[in-house]
Amino acid sequence: MKKSDLSDLAQRTPEPPVSWLMASALANPQLISLAAGFTDHATLPLAETTDLFRELLRRPRIGRAALQYGTTAGDPELRHLTSRRLHALDTAAAGTPPPSGVCDPERMVITSGSQQLLYMLSECLCNPGDLVLVEDPTYFVFLGIVQSHGLQCRGVRMQADGLDLDHLEAQLESLRRSGQLRRLRLLYLVSYYQNPTGITTRLQKKRHALALLQRFERHAGHPLFLVEDAAYRELRFHGADVPSSLTLPGAARRVIYAGTFSKPFATGVRVGFGLLPDGLRQAVLRVKANHDFGTSNLLQQLLRQALATGHYEHHLQALRPRYAAKARHMANALQRHLPHDVAWVPADGGLYVWVTLPPSMPTGRTSAFFQHALAHNVLYVPGELCYACDPARPKPNHAMRLSFGGATPRAIRLGIQRLGDTYQELSP
Amino acid sequence: MKKSDLSDLAQRTPEPPVSWLMASALANPQLISLAAGFTDHATLPLAETTDLFRELLRRPRIGRAALQYGTTAGDPELRHLTSRRLHALDTAAAGTPPPSGVCDPERMVITSGSQQLLYMLSECLCNPGDLVLVEDPTYFVFLGIVQSHGLQCRGVRMQADGLDLDHLEAQLESLRRSGQLRRLRLLYLVSYYQNPTGITTRLQKKRHALALLQRFERHAGHPLFLVEDAAYRELRFHGADVPSSLTLPGAARRVIYAGTFSKPFATGVRVGFGLLPDGLRQAVLRVKANHDFGTSNLLQQLLRQALATGHYEHHLQALRPRYAAKARHMANALQRHLPHDVAWVPADGGLYVWVTLPPSMPTGRTSAFFQHALAHNVLYVPGELCYACDPARPKPNHAMRLSFGGATPRAIRLGIQRLGDTYQELSP
Numbered sequence: 001m002k003k004s005d006l007s008d009l010a011q012r013t014p015e016p017p018v019s020w021l022m023a024s025a026l027a028n029p030q031l032i033s034l035a036a037g038f039t040d041h042a043t044l045p046l047a048e049t050t051d052l053f054r055e056l057l058r059r060p061r062i063g064r065a066a067l068q069y070g071t072t073a074g075d076p077e078l079r080h081l082t083s084r085r086l087h088a089l090d091t092a093a094a095g096t097p098p099p100s101g102v103c104d105p106e107r108m109v110i111t112s113g114s115q116q117l118l119y120m121l122s123e124c125l126c127n128p129g130d131l132v133l134v135e136d137p138t139y140f141v142f143l144g145i146v147q148s149h150g151l152q153c154r155g156v157r158m159q160a161d162g163l164d165l166d167h168l169e170a171q172l173e174s175l176r177r178s179g180q181l182r183r184l185r186l187l188y189l190v191s192y193y194q195n196p197t198g199i200t201t202r203l204q205k206k207r208h209a210l211a212l213l214q215r216f217e218r219h220a221g222h223p224l225f226l227v228e229d230a231a232y233r234e235l236r237f238h239g240a241d242v243p244s245s246l247t248l249p250g251a252a253r254r255v256i257y258a259g260t261f262s263k264p265f266a267t268g269v270r271v272g273f274g275l276l277p278d279g280l281r282q283a284v285l286r287v288k289a290n291h292d293f294g295t296s297n298l299l300q301q302l303l304r305q306a307l308a309t310g311h312y313e314h315h316l317q318a319l320r321p322r323y324a325a326k327a328r329h330m331a332n333a334l335q336r337h338l339p340h341d342v343a344w345v346p347a348d349g350g351l352y353v354w355v356t357l358p359p360s361m362p363t364g365r366t367s368a369f370f371q372h373a374l375a376h377n378v379l380y381v382p383g384e385l386c387y388a389c390d391p392a393r394p395k396p397n398h399a400m401r402l403s404f405g406g407a408t409p410r411a412i413r414l415g416i417q418r419l420g421d422t423y424q425e426l427s428p
Numbered sequence: 429m430k431k432s433d434l435s436d437l438a439q440r441t442p443e444p445p446v447s448w449l450m451a452s453a454l455a456n457p458q459l460i461s462l463a464a465g466f467t468d469h470a471t472l473p474l475a476e477t478t479d480l481f482r483e484l485l486r487r488p489r490i491g492r493a494a495l496q497y498g499t500t501a502g503d504p505e506l507r508h509l510t511s512r513r514l515h516a517l518d519t520a521a522a523g524t525p526p527p528s529g530v531c532d533p534e535r536m537v538i539t540s541g542s543q544q545l546l547y548m549l550s551e552c553l554c555n556p557g558d559l560v561l562v563e564d565p566t567y568f569v570f571l572g573i574v575q576s577h578g579l580q581c582r583g584v585r586m587q588a589d590g591l592d593l594d595h596l597e598a599q600l601e602s603l604r605r606s607g608q609l610r611r612l613r614l615l616y617l618v619s620y621y622q623n624p625t626g627i628t629t630r631l632q633k634k635r636h637a638l639a640l641l642q643r644f645e646r647h648a649g650h651p652l653f654l655v656e657d658a659a660y661r662e663l664r665f666h667g668a669d670v671p672s673s674l675t676l677p678g679a680a681r682r683v684i685y686a687g688t689f690s691k692p693f694a695t696g697v698r699v700g701f702g703l704l705p706d707g708l709r710q711a712v713l714r715v716k717a718n719h720d721f722g723t724s725n726l727l728q729q730l731l732r733q734a735l736a737t738g739h740y741e742h743h744l745q746a747l748r749p750r751y752a753a754k755a756r757h758m759a760n761a762l763q764r765h766l767p768h769d770v771a772w773v774p775a776d777g778g779l780y781v782w783v784t785l786p787p788s789m790p791t792g793r794t795s796a797f798f799q800h801a802l803a804h805n806v807l808y809v810p811g812e813l814c815y816a817c818d819p820a821r822p823k824p825n826h827a828m829r830l831s832f833g834g835a836t837p838r839a840i841r842l843g844i845q846r847l848g849d850t851y852q853e854l855s856p
Contacts, residue, residue: 001707016717067694124438266495268725279429289444297696
């Protein structure tokens, strides 16, 4: 079969970076992977899940419903509980409740992980050739979706507290001037403990970003959406929660909020959710009916049960100190084994630390650093994978995404030590 | 939000018929639905699923793996067991083993129901404007996918033992003459107890269809695939199994086989699988990495456990007499309550009976028959929903798809009686 026998979409769809990262890991069982976005293995809720299923399947009425098809939008009770949880989170974070109705179950779609929502949003909002704004760097699987759908990207620089708003405005202005604003569809933010940088965006920045999008809408001629991917929000172990964009004025019409239960509960349970403006939600539901006519009802009922019984919250409370400890192990090891010209910020949540090496030390797949690290049996995600193809700048290529999620504390220490050794070897 | 604010794909994506069928059902709790493709509620494996999860999660190594991310292609052990099962089915049906390697786990992708595979196939093989051949009538959700992706359809007439091969050849020849064969990508068959007609395609017909596709390939300039959707294969309660197209010469290069565990085991457990030619499988995996980077590992492990322990086979054996009894109830009721100018064939498997009324009695959503049936509190799937838009013929509009899967025996009898009453009322 020739490449040209495939559709345009298939021809555009790249081999995902995880494939060769995983192939590297499989080829070498001694390898310490700080690359995979796996969650902590030891705290996965085995006993809880057994109990939840027993409870669920013990009652024929509920049990049978769990084993039967559900609706495309998702279980009403799971949507209700998720809506209530989100409302409570945002009320606690903001000090006042979010605008009336914005968290309602009627605005929600349950998806197979938040990944599926990101896919369907791209399908429903963008035609090939359209444009999206992303953080620079951003979540590399989203970049894969974007490339597959033939979309162009513009990157918005990041600061320690989120988007560089001046750069966002400059990008919007430049698109307006070049007539390309009519192709722009959305701004994609991973706003909590960002993948890959660990940065959390301040509410004030989300407010200004949304206002900027609204200001430029009349030049675009159509809605410009703010997509807030909050996948890591609940994996917070230091500091206070930040209110989501749903708390902002106008959110109901222009904010798309993507959340997930997979990361906080268990990644083997692929259940995410989205809150979407009317009209767009209907479009996503129509497309989801073709994808799978609804996420597995059994998984949805498992999470409904976990939320209703408090198991979910309990598990989360147990998880947080565990991740805090792992992040501390990573920070201590980075402090100890890497020199001062290597920049990084300790994590307050999520799974990642972003480590920037001097520009003289590239980290890409073909770089000496990556190859030496592999020879030392340690794997990381090369930073360049997290940058969009933006004609306005060359891709930065001297950072690494390190994950403390899946590795044991010992592997974290050893892995960082090996990265330190690699650095030493290659330093002039 | 205006319709024009959505992508071309979203604008093309129709409201799925199930939405308004379900809305009709929800609006009237007294309604007997012979429309839904639900499986038998009473035999859903509650106790088995509880046991399987307990076993699975009791062992930390396997249990933790089940709660963690898996690979995009699916669990190797589930693929191995599925491959072995399929090999055994085809060996038993054909009397000889299928060609070497054609059922191998390395050719398999585990998907979120077979629905997701159908979606990704359309994405990977077809550009907007391309053509697919479908049975006339065919599975209406596939028609939804096709419409969403902007594809054209040509329908191939059905006979009691599957495709009308003369009509298939005529359609291919007509496409060749009009120069449209270059847009044709695949022939889609629901080959066992077809949704909606209940027809099973003989092996000889699949052989000839594959040969015809191969013969016309040189005019197409690219591969023409035979997609065999075998979703209902295991729901067989009368007669012998038919070998799949995988047993045919050249199958490894041109046959795509779609199977599912959802219907036979539990529709709330959305796990399907596909066997695909090399090259196409890689394309589907790249696209699936963007959809969801792998079907829920917990569901996959549940099915692995069900297959490995024999629970799956045991459940299937219990299921078959149950469906046979329901199909008999439906046949008896049809015999009793509908006149002789109404045509139907008793089911040997699957979930459906296709009932053809005289051409003078249309059954569509706006028809008197549909409305009167609703007033009598009985719902069916109007036959016209199962026909592609084919410029070569008007859509037949006087059949109904009746499902005996989800309804109780009593509801089946009563539902058919009400359809009989409806018919009486409207007869001249």
